[in-house]
Amino acid sequence: MPDFNDEGAKMLKPNKQIYTAEEYFDMEKLSEYKSEYFYGEIFAMAGGTPNHNRITINLAGTLNAAFKDKFCEAFASDLRVQVEKGRHYTYPDVVVVCGELEFAEKRKDTIINPVIIMEVLSDSTKDYDRGTKFTVYRNIKTLQDYILIDQDIVHIEYFSKKEDGTWRLQEYFNMEEVLTLESIQVKISIKEIYNRVSLIPKLHLLRA
Numbered sequence: 001m002p003d004f005n006d007e008g009a010k011m012l013k014p015n016k017q018i019y020t021a022e023e024y025f026d027m028e029k030l031s032e033y034k035s036e037y038f039y040g041e042i043f044a045m046a047g048g049t050p051n052h053n054r055i056t057i058n059l060a061g062t063l064n065a066a067f068k069d070k071f072c073e074a075f076a077s078d079l080r081v082q083v084e085k086g087r088h089y090t091y092p093d094v095v096v097v098c099g100e101l102e103f104a105e106k107r108k109d110t111i112i113n114p115v116i117i118m119e120v121l122s123d124s125t126k127d128y129d130r131g132t133k134f135t136v137y138r139n140i141k142t143l144q145d146y147i148l149i150d151q152d153i154v155h156i157e158y159f160s161k162k163e164d165g166t167w168r169l170q171e172y173f174n175m176e177e178v179l180t181l182e183s184i185q186v187k188i189s190i191k192e193i194y195n196r197v198s199l200i201p202k203l204h205l206l207r208a
Helices: 004-012 021-030 050-069 126-130 132-137 201-207
Strands: 035-038 041-044 072-076 080-084 088-090 094-098 116-121 145-150 156-161 167-172 178-181 186-189
Touching: 021 035, 050 072, 050 094, 050 116, 050 186, 080 132, 116 126, 126 132, 126 145, 145 178
Parallel strands: 116 145
Antiparallel strands: 035 041, 035 088, 072 094, 080 088, 094 116, 145 156, 156 167, 178 186
16 A cells, blocks of 8 residues: 555655757757756756855956967856766856867857866855865866856865876965966966955955
């Protein structure tokens, strides 16, 4: 005899709407907001806070200024990345590509060769960014650096890929420090990243 509570839970649980990757791309063309695609499911991206936008703009601007003599380019928020063909597509906050952009098959809006991915953390996404998303990002062969930036306190987590394929974590908590992106040999001051960002004073003092 089936357990009533279990059956009731199944009946009350809504069915997931599953889409193909092509359906997702078609919907993105008509949508007023961006969404990410993960194994048939589509997740709308929430609007960013002022701090989130400031950090994203600071990062992309500082990087592109440093790329004056390098064949690299930084893109903010609107460049889609193919994490796994036909299964997983994301919009990182900042993407760095060195050399020519390499596009996913039959597309001109989705790249496959990011060298650096940066995500600005929020309460709703920080666990995903540190966990599942970083796990799948590591499958991108060209990826060398992954950076997570807290938007409320001075805290940056910098993951860099070593020659043996392992990833090393370095953390930054101080405005006076300098982040060196090893894959492209570019230095960014933490102060530049947090320019005009409204930090939480007490937490900032605890982390300093």
